[in-house]
Amino acid sequence: MGKQMTEMLKGTLEGIVLAILSMRPAYGYEITAWLREQGFSDIAEGTIYALLVRVEQKRLVDVRKVPSEKGPPRKVYSLNKQGQEYLEEFWRTWSFLTERLEQLHEGGK
Amino acid sequence: MGKQMTEMLKGTLEGIVLAILSMRPAYGYEITAWLREQGFSDIAEGTIYALLVRVEQKRLVDVRKVPSEKGPPRKVYSLNKQGQEYLEEFWRTWSFLTERLEQLHEGGK
DNA sequence: CTCAGGTATTCGGTGTTGCTAGGTACCAGT
């Protein structure tokens, strides 16, 4: 999708994944597939797994192993209390950014 | 403002600066000051200068030295044709992201 | 039975980016 997207995803991808997990528990492969459907066509598989490891280490999610019928066991992640707070903080930061950018976008016409 | 902002600025800060330059030519010190006024309280000075060097090397801006009454000469940057196209591409990428995130934000309530 | 192919996770190395923490230089007022 272009280099701009790659850089823009830094910081927001984490929020996106946490937002997904806030709706329902999910595992890496599933999240990757969903993101691709949503148009994030070039999100690398490895990226999501690495991100999930990070949020786990930050204690923002709980994990449980669930056997799969079609492959190795899934690692199903769910957002915990701390993760919810972190996600709310993410939305605040995001809102701040969008407000400034919207102003700039309007002003630039 | 927090670590989330730092990561989120990666990729967007460049667009922000280019958007500013699309309205009027400006120099580094001025841009830094303006950003701080807008609430980007902890944007480091060095960050902006490094960013300006990068966009100059990418040929997105034109530069001219202008003597200052109060210090060393200013390097005034202005967006050129290529920079405008790049900025439009930035807005397209940004719009894509905001749409997805807005959906997620709504869905998460 | 073997082998391709979908499912599912992991890992090492790379490039880009913003931050830290300085430094240089010019000038005005005390």
Added chain:
DNA sequence: ACTGGTACCTAGCAACACCGAATACCTGAG
């Protein structure tokens, strides 16, 4: 002479997304 505001630059660091490859499990085609 010295402080402080203006204005720019740099080297080293940490975080993050990407790339490419490897591993592991299972099913169905040949």
